[in-house]
Amino acid sequence: MTHLIATFFYVGHIRPAPGTWGSLAALPAGWAIYALFGPWGLIAGIVLSYVLGVWATGVETKGKVNHDPSEIVIDEVCGQWIALLPLAFGAARQDVDILLLWPGWVAAFALFRLFDITKWGPIGWADRIHGPTGVMLDDVIAGIFAAIGVAALAALYHIVLI
Numbered sequence: 001m002t003h004l005i006a007t008f009f010y011v012g013h014i015r016p017a018p019g020t021w022g023s024l025a026a027l028p029a030g031w032a033i034y035a036l037f038g039p040w041g042l043i044a045g046i047v048l049s050y051v052l053g054v055w056a057t058g059v060e061t062k063g064k065v066n067h068d069p070s071e072i073v074i075d076e077v078c079g080q081w082i083a084l085l086p087l088a089f090g091a092a093r094q095d096v097d098i099l100l101l102w103p104g105w106v107a108a109f110a111l112f113r114l115f116d117i118t119k120w121g122p123i124g125w126a127d128r129i130h131g132p133t134g135v136m137l138d139d140v141i142a143g144i145f146a147a148i149g150v151a152a153l154a155a156l157y158h159i160v161l162i
C-alpha cells in the first residue's frame with residue numbers, strides 16, 4: 001500500500017522524468033477531485049496527500065541511503081494540487097467550468113515544475129531536510145510559489161486584457 005501511495009499508483013516508475021509524470025498525473029486527478037467535491041475537496045486532497053505522503057515515504061525509504069528516490073512522486077502530486085488552488089477557487093467563485101481556465105492549468109504545471117526543479121530559496125532549504133518531511137515540504141513550498149505565480153498571472157491577464 002505504501003508503494004502505491006508513494007508512487008501515485010505506480011506513475012513514479014515511468015521514465016524518464018518521473019517527477020514530471022507525477023505532476024502530469026496530478027492534473028486529471030486534481031480535476032476529478034474538484035469536479036466531485038469543489039475547491040475545498042481539493043484542499044482536503046492536499047492535506048490527505050501530504051499526510052499519507054509523509055507516512056508512505058517514511059516506510060518506503062526506511063533503512064535506505066537515498067531519502068528521496070525518484071519513483072516517489074506523491075510529493076509532486078501534493079505540490080501540483082497546491083498550484084491549482086487559484087484556479088479551483090477562481091472557477092468556483094465565478095461559477096465557470098474550471099477546464100475553460102486552461103491557460104492557468106498550463107501556468108500551474110510549468111511554474112510548479114520550474115520551482116520544483118530549480119529549488120530556489122526556501123525550496124532548496126526544505127529539500128536539504130532529510131527524511132519524509134523534507135521530501136514532501138520542498139514540493140509544498142514549490143506549489144505555494146507556483147500558486148502565487150498563477151494568481152499573479154491571472155491578475156495581470158484580467159488587468160491588461162479584460
